[in-house]
Amino acid sequence: MNLTADIALAHRLAEAAGAAIRPHFRTPMAAERKDDASPVTLADRAAEEAMRRILTAEVPQDGVHGEEFGITEGRTGRQWVLDPIDGTVGFLAGRPLFGTLIALLVDGFPVLGVIDQPILGERWLGVTGQPTTLNGLPVRTRPCRDLKDAAIATTGPHYFGDHDGEHFMALAARTDHKRMVMGGDCYNYAMLASGHLDLVCEAGLKLHDFAALVPVVEGAGGTMADWNGEPLHAGSSGHVIALGDQARLEDVVEALTCAH
Structure with missing residues (x-):
C-alpha cells in the first residue's frame, strides 16, 4: 500500500488545523456544550473546517468523519477521521497537552495516523509498515518486564x-x-x-x-x-x-x- 501522497496530505491537514488553533490558545474563549455535555470552541470548529476544505478539494471521493461536523460518505472505501482538538478541556485550561488527530481508514481499519501538538511543535506520524516518527525522527516504546x-x-x-x-x-x-x-x-x-x-x-x-x-x-x-x-x-x-x-x-x- 503506497501512502506517500496520503502522508503529504496528512501533513497539510495538520498545518492547516494548527494555523486555525494557535491564535485562540490562552485567549478568552467561550465554550459551548454539545449534546454529550463536552465543550466545543470556535477553535475546534475552525480547525475542522480548514481540514475539510483541503479534503474536499484534493480527495472529494473519500469519506470524512469529523467530531464537529459529522460524516460525509465517500465512494472509495477510504475515510479520513478528524478530531480537531482532542482534549478541549485541557486547551481551555491553557495546557498544551491536547492534539489534533488525523487518521486514514481503509475498509474500516486505520492505516495512517497523526498526533499533532501545534503549540509545542510536535508531530507524531504513524503509517502501517513504517516506523513511527516524531518530527521526522523514529521513536520507540519501551519494554515493560512486569x-x-x-x-x-x-x-x-x-x-x-x-x-x-x-x-x-x-x-x-x-x-x-x-x-x-x-x-x-x-x-x-x-x-x-x-x-x-x-x-x-x-x-x-x-x-x-x-x-x-x-x-x-x-x-x-x-x-x-x-x-x-x-x-x-x-x-x-x-x-x-x-x-x-x-x-x-x-x-x-x-x-x-x-x-x-
Missing part, C-alpha cells in the same frame, strides 16, 4: 461509568499506580509511543478519539486493542488499551476481567 512496573495513564476517572471504573481500578491496582498519570488525552498515547509511559486505558472513546492513535502506537512497537485484546476498527466499542510492550497484553486483559 505489569507491576508499568506506569499507567488515563484522561480521568470521571470518564468511566461505575462498572468500567471497577475494571479500570482492578487493572491500576496491578500497576505501579503511584506513578499514575491523570489527564493528557491523546498526548498520553504520544508519550507511550515515545517510551515515557507503559500503559493507557480508557473507555467511552469514539472513532475520532482513537483511530489516529493506532498507527502511531503500533508503528513505535506497541499495540492497541479493546478490553478483550481484539484489534481496534471503525466498529469498536471505545474501550481502549494501549501498551508499549506487546508482551503485557494478556496480563492487562486478565487484570481488566478480574474486577469484583
Whole structure:
C-alpha cells in the first residue's frame, strides 16, 4: 500500500488545523456544550473546517468523519477521521497537552495516523509498515518486564461509568499506580509511543478519539486493542488499551476481567 501522497496530505491537514488553533490558545474563549455535555470552541470548529476544505478539494471521493461536523460518505472505501482538538478541556485550561488527530481508514481499519501538538511543535506520524516518527525522527516504546512496573495513564476517572471504573481500578491496582498519570488525552498515547509511559486505558472513546492513535502506537512497537485484546476498527466499542510492550497484553486483559 503506497501512502506517500496520503502522508503529504496528512501533513497539510495538520498545518492547516494548527494555523486555525494557535491564535485562540490562552485567549478568552467561550465554550459551548454539545449534546454529550463536552465543550466545543470556535477553535475546534475552525480547525475542522480548514481540514475539510483541503479534503474536499484534493480527495472529494473519500469519506470524512469529523467530531464537529459529522460524516460525509465517500465512494472509495477510504475515510479520513478528524478530531480537531482532542482534549478541549485541557486547551481551555491553557495546557498544551491536547492534539489534533488525523487518521486514514481503509475498509474500516486505520492505516495512517497523526498526533499533532501545534503549540509545542510536535508531530507524531504513524503509517502501517513504517516506523513511527516524531518530527521526522523514529521513536520507540519501551519494554515493560512486569505489569507491576508499568506506569499507567488515563484522561480521568470521571470518564468511566461505575462498572468500567471497577475494571479500570482492578487493572491500576496491578500497576505501579503511584506513578499514575491523570489527564493528557491523546498526548498520553504520544508519550507511550515515545517510551515515557507503559500503559493507557480508557473507555467511552469514539472513532475520532482513537483511530489516529493506532498507527502511531503500533508503528513505535506497541499495540492497541479493546478490553478483550481484539484489534481496534471503525466498529469498536471505545474501550481502549494501549501498551508499549506487546508482551503485557494478556496480563492487562486478565487484570481488566478480574474486577469484583
